[in-house]
Every structure is written in C-alpha cells, then in structure tokens.
Amino acid sequence: MNAQILSPLIIQILNGLAFSMLLFLLAAGLSVIFGMMDFINLAHGAFYMLGAYLGLTATQRLGNFWVALIVVPIIVAALGFALEKILLRPLYKRGHLDQVLLTFGLAFVVTDMIRWIWGADIRSVPQPPELTGAIPLGITAYPRYRGFVIVAGLVLAAALWAIQARTRIGAVIRAGVADKEMVGGLGINISLVFACVFAFGVGLAALSGVIAGPFLSLAPGMDAEQLILSLIVVVVGGMGTLKGAFWGSIVVGLADTFGKIYVPDFSLMVIFAIMAAILLVRPNGLFGRAVT
Amino acid sequence: MTDLLRVEHVERHFGGLRALNGVDLAVATRERLAVIGPNGAGKTTLFNVIAGELSPTSGRVLLGGEDVTRRRPDQRAVRGLGRTFQKNNLFLGLSVFENVRLAVQRRHGVSWNAFSPAASHRTVMAETTEQLDTVRLRDRAGATVRELSYGEQRQLEVAVALACRPRLLLLDEPTAGMSPAETVGMIDLVKGLPPDLTLLIIEHDMDVVFALADRIVVLHHGEVLAEGRPEEVRKNPRVMAVYLGTDVTASGLVGADGVKLADCHSLADLVGGPPIEGERGALGP
Amino acid sequence: MAILRDRELTDSAAVAPAAAGAAVGGAQTQSRASRRSTLVSGLTVLATLLVFPFVVPSVYLQNVITEVLIFGIFAMSLDLLIGYTGLVSFGHAAFFGVAAYTAAIVATRYSDNLLATLAAGVVAAGLLAVPTGGLAIRSSGIYFLMLTLAFSQIVYAAAWKWTWLTGGSNGLAGVPRPKFGGFDFSSPATFYYLVLVFFVATFLALRRLVSSPLGHSFIGVRENESRMQAIGYDVWRIKLASFVIAGLFGGLAGALFSYYNGFVSPHDVYWSVSGHVMIMVIIGGAGTLVGPVLGAAFFLIVQNVVSSQTDRWPLIMGLAFIFFVLAARRGIVGMYLDAVAVARAAARR
Numbered sequence: 029m030n031a032q033i034l035s036p037l038i039i040q041i042l043n044g045l046a047f048s049m050l051l052f053l054l055a056a057g058l059s060v061i062f063g064m065m066d067f068i069n070l071a072h073g074a075f076y077m078l079g080a081y082l083g084l085t086a087t088q089r090l091g092n093f094w095v096a097l098i099v100v101p102i103i104v105a106a107l108g109f110a111l112e113k114i115l116l117r118p119l120y121k122r123g124h125l126d127q128v129l130l131t132f133g134l135a136f137v138v139t140d141m142i143r144w145i146w147g148a149d150i151r152s153v154p155q156p157p158e159l160t161g162a163i164p165l166g167i168t169a170y171p172r173y174r175g176f177v178i179v180a181g182l183v184l185a186a187a188l189w190a191i192q193a194r195t196r197i198g199a200v201i202r203a204g205v206a207d208k209e210m211v212g213g214l215g216i217n218i219s220l221v222f223a224c225v226f227a228f229g230v231g232l233a234a235l236s237g238v239i240a241g242p243f244l245s246l247a248p249g250m251d252a253e254q255l256i257l258s259l260i261v262v263v264v265g266g267m268g269t270l271k272g273a274f275w276g277s278i279v280v281g282l283a284d285t286f287g288k289i290y291v292p293d294f295s296l297m298v299i300f301a302i303m304a305a306i307l308l309v310r311p312n313g314l315f316g317r318a319v320t
Numbered sequence: 321m322t323d324l325l326r327v328e329h330v331e332r333h334f335g336g337l338r339a340l341n342g343v344d345l346a347v348a349t350r351e352r353l354a355v356i357g358p359n360g361a362g363k364t365t366l367f368n369v370i371a372g373e374l375s376p377t378s379g380r381v382l383l384g385g386e387d388v389t390r391r392r393p394d395q396r397a398v399r400g401l402g403r404t405f406q407k408n409n410l411f412l413g414l415s416v417f418e419n420v421r422l423a424v425q426r427r428h429g430v431s432w433n434a435f436s437p438a439a440s441h442r443t444v445m446a447e448t449t450e451q452l453d454t455v456r457l458r459d460r461a462g463a464t465v466r467e468l469s470y471g472e473q474r475q476l477e478v479a480v481a482l483a484c485r486p487r488l489l490l491l492d493e494p495t496a497g498m499s500p501a502e503t504v505g506m507i508d509l510v511k512g513l514p515p516d517l518t519l520l521i522i523e524h525d526m527d528v529v530f531a532l533a534d535r536i537v538v539l540h541h542g543e544v545l546a547e548g549r550p551e552e553v554r555k556n557p558r559v560m561a562v563y564l565g566t567d568v569t570a571s572g573l574v575g576a577d578g579v580k581l582a583d584c585h586s587l588a589d590l591v592g593g594p595p596i597e598g599e600r601g602a603l604g605p
Numbered sequence: 606m607a608i609l610r611d612r613e614l615t616d617s618a619a620v621a622p623a624a625a626g627a628a629v630g631g632a633q634t635q636s637r638a639s640r641r642s643t644l645v646s647g648l649t650v651l652a653t654l655l656v657f658p659f660v661v662p663s664v665y666l667q668n669v670i671t672e673v674l675i676f677g678i679f680a681m682s683l684d685l686l687i688g689y690t691g692l693v694s695f696g697h698a699a700f701f702g703v704a705a706y707t708a709a710i711v712a713t714r715y716s717d718n719l720l721a722t723l724a725a726g727v728v729a730a731g732l733l734a735v736p737t738g739g740l741a742i743r744s745s746g747i748y749f750l751m752l753t754l755a756f757s758q759i760v761y762a763a764a765w766k767w768t769w770l771t772g773g774s775n776g777l778a779g780v781p782r783p784k785f786g787g788f789d790f791s792s793p794a795t796f797y798y799l800v801l802v803f804f805v806a807t808f809l810a811l812r813r814l815v816s817s818p819l820g821h822s823f824i825g826v827r828e829n830e831s832r833m834q835a836i837g838y839d840v841w842r843i844k845l846a847s848f849v850i851a852g853l854f855g856g857l858a859g860a861l862f863s864y865y866n867g868f869v870s871p872h873d874v875y876w877s878v879s880g881h882v883m884i885m886v887i888i889g890g891a892g893t894l895v896g897p898v899l900g901a902a903f904f905l906i907v908q909n910v911v912s913s914q915t916d917r918w919p920l921i922m923g924l925a926f927i928f929f930v931l932a933a934r935r936g937i938v939g940m941y942l943d944a945v946a947v948a949r950a951a952a953r954r
Contacts, residue, residue: 126934129926135923
C-alpha cells in the first residue's frame with residue numbers, strides 16, 4: 029500500500045483512538061460507580077459537560093490549561109462527594125431504580141445550570157500553546173493535541189489499572205465490586221467508600237470533559253451524546269470492569285469514527301447494531317459478570 | 321409401578337467442583353421420598369436440576385416418562401411439577417388470596433384473558449378459597465404477604481405450590497426457620513396432603529424426615545451414599561459416620577449432648593454449638 | 606377522587622392493608638359503596654371533561670388539555686411496563702415516534718382518513734414492538750433499560766437520516782387533522798373531543814386489562830419472576846405481551862400527537878421524550894392508571910406556566926423530579942392516599 033492510502037487510514041485510526049480515550053475516562057467512572065454501587069449514573073454526561081465548561085473558564089481566567097486540567101476534576105469530584113452524601117445516601121435502603129431516577133433528575137438540573145451560566149452558544153477551548161501544531165509521523169503528520177489525548181488516555185488507563193491492582197484502595201474497591209458485605213465486614217466504612225467512589229467516578233468524567241474541551245466543541249447536548257456512547261461502552265465491555273471499559277471504548281470509538289466516514293447516514297446505527305450483536309452473543313458484555 | 325420422576329446419572333459441575341457426581345434417583349407415584357445429607361452434599365443443586373433452574377452437565381431428568389432435561393422450569397410446572405422454596409419466594413406486595421389465585425388461574429388456562437375481571441372467574445375464585453382452606457389460611461386471605469408471620473408465609477409457600485395441583489411436589493426444607501410449634505403444624509399439613517400426591521422432600525430436621533418419608537436417600541459429596549426405609553437409614557453405619565464423624569452414639573441420630581442432627585451444620589456445631597432455640601432465633605425472620 | 610381507591614392488586618405494602626381491609630375471603634370483592642363512589646367520581650371527571658370546551662372557550666387551554674390527554678395515554682402505556690410489569694423501559698418514545706411518523710406519512714401522502722392513519726400508526730408501533738421487545742426482554746434490569754434506549758436511538762437515527770421518508774431534520778410538516786366520514790376534526794374543540802374519546806377508551810381498556818387475569822400475570826412478573834416460572838408461567842411471553850400492548854397504546858398516543866402538532870420531527874423520537882414520559886409516570890404514581898395521567902397533567906401544565914415566565918424549565922422540572930424521587934416516591938397518587946389515611950386516622954381519634 030502506498031502512503032496516499034495509508035496516511036488517511038492511520039489518521040482516522042488515531043482519531044478513533046483519541047475519541048476512544050475520552051470515552052474510556054467517562055466509561056471507567058461510570059463502570060466503577062456501577063460496579064461498586066449497582067446503579068447507573070445518568071448524570072455522568074452532565075458532569076462531563078460541567079468539566080468541559082469549568083475547564084473553559086479556568087483556562088480563560090488563569091490562562092493556563094494545565095492548571096485547569098488538575099483543578100477542575102478535583103472541584104467536580106468534591107461536588108460529587110457532596111451530592112452523594114446529600115442526595116444518594118437517603119436512597120440506599122430503596123431499590124437501585126430510585127438511584128438511577130435521581131441521577132436522571134440531577135442531569136436536567138446540572139445541564140440547565142450550565143446553560144444558565146455559560147449560555148447556549150457553541151464554545152471552544154484554546155489549545156495549550158505547547159500542544160499546537162502537528163507531530164511528524166514519517167509519511168504523514170498528526171495534530172499534536174490529539175496525540176496528547178491518546179497518550180494521556182493510555183497513561184491514565186495504566187494508572188487506573190495500577191491503582192486497582194496494586195493499591196489498598198484498589199483492593200477495597202475490587203472486593204466491594206465482588207462482595208459488598210465482605211467489605212463492610214472488614215471494618216471499612218462502606219458509606220465513605222461509596223461517597224469516594226462516586227466522587228472519583230464523576231471526577232474522571234470531569235477530567236474527560238476538560239481534555240475534550242480543546243478537541244471537541246462545547247455546546248448544550250454534548251452531555252447526552254457522550255453519555256449514551258459511554259453507556260454503550262460499558263454495556264459492550266461489561267459492567268463494573270476496567271478492562272471492559274477500555275476495550276469497549278476502543279470498539280465504540282473506532283466504530284463511531286469509521287462509521288461517520290464510511291456510512292455517515294448510519295453511523296449511530298452501526299454502533300447500536302454492534303452493541304445489540306455483542307449483547308445477543310454475550311448478554312453481560314465482553315468482560316462482564318452476570319448481573320442480578 | 322411406574323416412576324413419576326427419574327433422575328438418570330446426573331452430573332453437575334461448577335468449574336472444578338462436582339456438585340453432583342452421577343446421581344440416580346427414582347420416585348414412584350404416590351411415594352414420599354426425602355433427600356438428606358450434610359451441607360454441601362449437593363441437595364440444593366439436585367433440587368434445582370429437577371426443578372429446571374439449573375441444567376445438568378450430563379445425565380437426564382424424566383418426569384412421567386418424558387425427558388424434561390432441556391425444559392424450562394415453567395414447562396416442567398405445566399407438566400405437573402410443583403415446588404416450594406427454601407427461602408420464602410412469594411409475591412410480597414400481593415395478598416394471600418392473590419398469591420394463590422395466580423397459581424390457580426394459570427392451571428385453569430385463563431392467564432391470557434385480558435378482557436374480563438379476574439374476580440369474575442368464579443371457578444378460579446372458589447378454588448382459591450378452597451386451597452386456602454386446606455392450608456388454614458382462609459381467614460388471612462386479605463392480608464399481604466408482608467403482614468404474615470414467618471410460619472404463615474411457609475404455609476403460603478406450600479399453598480401456592482399446591483394450587484398448581486402438581487403430580488409431584490418438591491418441598492425444599494419446608495420447616496426451615498420455623499419454631500417447634502410451627503414445625504408440628506407443618507408436619508400435620510404435609511401429612512394431610514392428598515395421598516395420590518407424590519412428594520420429594522429436602523429437609524434438615526430429622527424429626528420431620530422420619531415423620532413424613534416412606535423412603536430416604538442420603539446424598540454425600542454429590543453421590544448417593546445410602547437409601548432405604550427410614551429405620552434402615554437410621555441404622556446405616558456409613559450414614560452415621562458421615563453425619564457424626566467417628567463419634568457415633570448408639571442411640572441413633574442424636575448427638576451426645578442432645579443436639580439434634582438437624583441443627584448441626586458441621587461437627588463443630590455438635591461439639592460446641594449454641595442451643596437449638598438460639599440457633600432458630602437467629603434464623604427466624 | 607374515590608377513583609384512586611379502586612385499585613386492586615396494584616400497590617405495594619403501604620397502601621395494600623387499607624385496600625385489603627374489606628376483602629376477607631374473596632380479596633377483590635369491593636364493597637358496593639366503594640364501587641358506587643368510584644363510578645360517581647369517574648362520571649364526574651368525565652362530565653367535567655365533556656363540558657370543558659363549552660365552559661372554557663380559550664383555544665390555548667383546550668390545546669393544553671388535549672395535549673395532556675394525549676400524553677396521558679402515552680404515560681399510561683409506559684406505566685403498564687414500569688408500574689405493572691416492572692420493566693423499566695427507557696425507549697418508549699420509539700413507539701410514539703414511529704406511529705407519529707407513520708400516521709403523518711399516510712396522512713400527507715395518501716389519505717387523511719382517521720381510521721387509515723390511526724391504524725397505520727398503531728400497527729407500525731406494534732410491528733416495531735414485537736422484535737425489539739423480544740430482544741430486549743432477554744435481558745433484565747439495567748441491560749433492559751440500555752437495550753430499549755438503544756433501540757429507540759436507532760429509530761431516532763433512522764428518522765434523522767432517512768430523509769426521503771421522514772424529511773430528515775426538517776421533519777414532516779403539514780400533517781392535517783384527520784377526517785372521518787363527514788366529520789372534520791380541524792377545530793380545536795372537535796379535535797379535543799376526538800382525543801377525549803380515545804383517552805376514555807384507553808383508560809377503560811387498560812383498567813379492564815390490569816384487573817384481568819393477564820394483568821395479574823403482569824403484576825406477578827413484577828413481584829416475583831422466579832415464582833411465576835415455578836408455578837408454570839412463561840415469563841418471556843408475558844413480558845412480551847406487556848411490551849407489545851404498551852407499544853400499541855404508545856403508538857396510539859403518537860398518532861394522535863402527529864395530528865395535534867401537525868408536525869413530526871426526529872425530536873419526537875429522541876430519548877428525552879422517553880425520559881419525559883417516564884418522569885410523568887413517576888411524578889403521578891407508578892402502578893396506577895390515574896397516576897400517569899395526573900403526572901402528564903402536572904408536567905405539561907407546569908411546563909406551560911413556567912415556560913411563559915422563564916427559560917429555566919429543565920432546572921425546575923429536574924428539581925421537582927428529584928423531590929418526588931426523594932420524598933414522594935409513590936407520586937401524586939401516593940401523596941393523596943397518604944393524606945386521606947392521615948385524615949381518616951384523625952377523624953377516628
């Protein structure tokens with residue numbers, strides 16, 4: 029194959045991967061919350077959106093994207109911690125459906141507050157000066173910022189894996205996903221763990237939002253679009269597993285990117301068809317455990 | 321005599337664990353068979369394979385001569401297999417009457433009727449009331465399951481299964497968690513069941529087993545260790561060894577300190593277990 | 606509103622004792638007095654709805670109530686799934702939307718006959734419900750929710766992309782009000798009566814359904830699937846029946862909506878529509894038929910009032926919904942029943 033065919037293909041694969049990494053951060057948060065707390069956080073897209081808009085403001089005010097990248101996820105995580113304590117805590121004794129419904133209501137509140145504060149116009153975050161331009165890749169070149177997204181995503185995936193596999197916190201979370209009563213029995217404050225997990229999950233969503241800022245544009249509706257895709261990711265990959273979130277993101281990110289190029293009229297359908305097909309063969313997703 | 325239920329060389333593996341390792345079992349029509357065995361012997365797995373909740377790794381299950389190994393639980397129920405559950409498995413938000421009526425209306429084939437009120441099906445209504453009479457729950461008909469005592473819930477558990485008019489009734493620890501008085505009541509209830517109903521009982525409480533069963537099968541490590549009439553099984557040295565280790569008292573299945581076998585989940589219980597009442601209290605609702 | 610009291614087999618423990626009180630022996634034999642008061646309140650509500658266009662000449666208000674009735678049908682149909690069968694669907698807009706599009710296509714291209722357009726819409730919704738329901742109910746819980754969402758988003762994508770059929774992002778405009786024989790339902794009042802007829806028919810049909818043996822089978826599945834299997838029910842078929850019936854009535858609402866609005870767009874199939882109708886069901890009170898209608902009324906009337914004052918409707922709706930989930934999970938109907946119970950207890954003392 030010559031470079032003329034190859035280079036657009038490489039670029040599209042890289043674009044797909046960059047998008048996959050954004051999805052991965054979102055889906056990892058969704059998945060860990062589900063794994064630990066057994067409910068789907070339908071406000072996850074709203075926290076992603078909040079991360080993106082706060083990232084915009086922080087970058088503009090502080091003039092530094094990198095500070096925003098650190099500070100914004102922490103702010104959103106703190107918000108998540110508080111919301112878990114105030115709103116979700118009273119619902120522990122009820123079914124998980126109530127928690128899902130509550131986060132659905134929360135999504136309306138958060139997204140409308142964002143629209144109130146930032147307006148409905150399409151906004152974009154300036155790329156950090158260090159990451160403008162392109163990286164030469166021999167036969168072609170690739171935008172530096174997107175390259176950064178891929179690398180950052182892979183690094184974060186590795187870090188998450190290390191936290192899960194190598195640290196005490198990770199061990200508690202793994203144990204909690206497998207058997208909640210056991211964690212309670214170990215003398216660990218389970219409700220604190222829940223609040224921290226929820227905070228961590230929405231913090232990841234916000235991180236995904238900040239990173240997405242200079243790459244995608246900011247507009248009302250971005251939350252729903254990304255939420256649905258990340259829900260598909262966790263369903264395809266399997267609920268409650270990091271591995272599932274990772275490979276699910278790759279599948280969905282690439283399918284979305286290539287679907288938009290080759291069958292633009294049917295790209296959404298391609299993704300849903302892939303999801304339906306995977307669920308028919310593996311009802312709990314690629315790496316999922318049985319859900320009761 | 322024809323066997324109503326045949327279990328033919330059933331194996332069931334969970335990963336590397338062989339929960340059932342080639343079990344053969346036959347229950348004759350009108351027979352009352354009890355399956356006993358220590359915890360982990362495979363009783364529950366066997367029960368689930370018979371009822372259709374689990375499919376066996378190999379082997380066959382025949383109901384009335386028909387191979388039902390690949391049939392779903394509801395298909396077996398339609399073919400005359402009724403069951404109760406070890407943990408009460410009722411329609412919690414519904415009334416006692418409604419619990420039983422769901423079973424009765426299914427058997428009368430009116431479950432798909434969407435156009436007439438359920439209360440207008442007089443035969444279903446009458447039979448439901450009658451069924452509640454047989455388990456002495458008629459005066460509780462309007463109460464929801466949540467309002468019942470634990471013992472009443474166990475009775476309802478049986479009533480719902482009976483309302484399907486099964487040929488074969490599987491009773492999964494019918495007296496589990498009951499007080500001694502409630503246990504006596506349950507024994508009376510089961511004894512009073514129509515004689516043409518075939519019973520397969522899993523039970524921990526030996527008093528119950530000896531009061532109800534014509535024949536006993538002892539399961540151990542997923543295999544049939546012994547079978548025979550109650551008095552034969554009671555005297556079988558291999559059975560006693562399994563239950564009591566080597567420390568067998570000649571008086572039968574009662575441990576040296578008077579702890580009944582039924583309440584022993586392991587040898588440790590026999591040696592230093594809590595008193596029976598205490599243990600039941602912990603199990604209670 | 607004694608109509609609320611007439612609920613058999615539909616409520617969880619909190620309400621059931623009161624309902625079961627009079628029911629020794631034949632749990633459902635309602636007292637004659639209760640039956641009569643149900644009938645009286647039902648007829649009162651019906652009479653009010655019948656004279657409404659004469660008493661209130663405002664076209665705006667007639668339209669609002671028409672919309673409430675249409676969404677009342679839609680919400681009742683979803684409640685058959687959520688409240689009665691225990692299947693939390695997040696894609697009910699698919700049936701609404703498909704019927705709306707089908708009715709609109711038939712009406713704009715072939716015939717504006719009421720029966721032709723309505724039948725086409727409802728049949729299309731049913732035809733969609735059979736395969737999607739058949740697949741979705743293989744899963745349960747959150748996976749069921751996801752699959753129904755996915756199917757409805759596929760319909761959304763189709764509505765968006767199949768421009769030759771659906772008009773794409775422009776939608777289908779100029780959907781006429783239907784005609785039937787010599788009747789023309791183009792004035793707000795006549796159209797209101799047309800919708801009212803379908804609303805009353807739907808309410809009565811679903812009321813009969815939920816008190817029928819099949820309806821009780823739905824409730825049995827909601828309460829305990831494994832026990833239903835053990836007593837010989839094919840749970841998959843019962844769920845499918847519920848799904849398809851819900852789809853058909855959802856389709857009826859969609860077809861009526863396309864005449865009402867005169868315009869159908871991909872937005873009508875979007876997941877937010879599924880979310881809104883679910884909010885109506887929860888706010889009104891799941892597991893009852895009156896609840897979803899009250900929920901629809903609350904939602905649409907408050908939306909109309911709030912939207913005229915401020916742009917912050919989603920925020921207010923979200924907060925209201927959170928309030929109901931946290932503090933009044935049994936919805937408006939539950940609040941009413943609680944209030945009645947408190948009043949009775951106070952009277953007794």
